[in-house]
Amino acid sequence: MKPVILGAKTLLLTTAIGIAACGEEPQTAEERAAIIAAAETRVPSDPVLAEKYERACQACHADPENGAPLSGDVRAWTPRIETRGTEGLLQSTLNGFEGMPPLGACPDCGMDDFENLIAFMARNENGEDK
Numbered sequence: 001m002k003p004v005i006l007g008a009k010t011l012l013l014t015t016a017i018g019i020a021a022c023g024e025e026p027q028t029a030e031e032r033a034a035i036i037a038a039a040e041t042r043v044p045s046d047p048v049l050a051e052k053y054e055r056a057c058q059a060c061h062a063d064p065e066n067g068a069p070l071s072g073d074v075r076a077w078t079p080r081i082e083t084r085g086t087e088g089l090l091q092s093t094l095n096g097f098e099g100m101p102p103l104g105a106c107p108d109c110g111m112d113d114f115e116n117l118i119a120f121m122a123r124n125e126n127g128e129d130k
């Protein structure tokens, strides 16, 4: 099993190596810092969804040391979507996945909420999901 808690430096290093190995443009430290800063502040525009997000998902998905794909970090979400599809990501959330508790710690979230929360986190500020 993968360690869930990674130091910021380890995460940065593994991310850089992983991306270099795929032949993609390496992510600079500045780009990484911008993604972390955006993750820490962004919330869904719908206030009801935002309340659930802030109560449940944000603590882990805006924490670069948690091991969770960061909110708005398209690079982190794309391979998950490509491997499991949006339905698979929904199932991971319902059942729990590695370091994530079942229902993403949101017992009062409905299916629409989960789909919207996942879509929100997998998109960046420009609304891009790739």
Ligand code: HEC
Binding pocket: 002, 004, 053, 056, 057, 058, 059, 060, 061, 066, 067, 068, 069, 080, 084, 088, 089, 090, 092, 093, 097, 098, 099, 100, 101, 103, 104, 105, 106, 109, 114, 117, 118
């Ligand atoms: C206690 C921390 C925690 C909370 C709360 C949490 N997550 Fe996660 N989540 C994680 C971690 C850690 C991962 C990455 C697990 C891995 O791949 O090792 C993850 C991964 C995911 C994934 C990707 C699953 C996959 O199959 O790759 C989705 C989707 C997700 N979370 C949605 C949510 C949603 C929606 C919420 C709020 C309702 C939420 N999470 C709340 C920690 C959390």
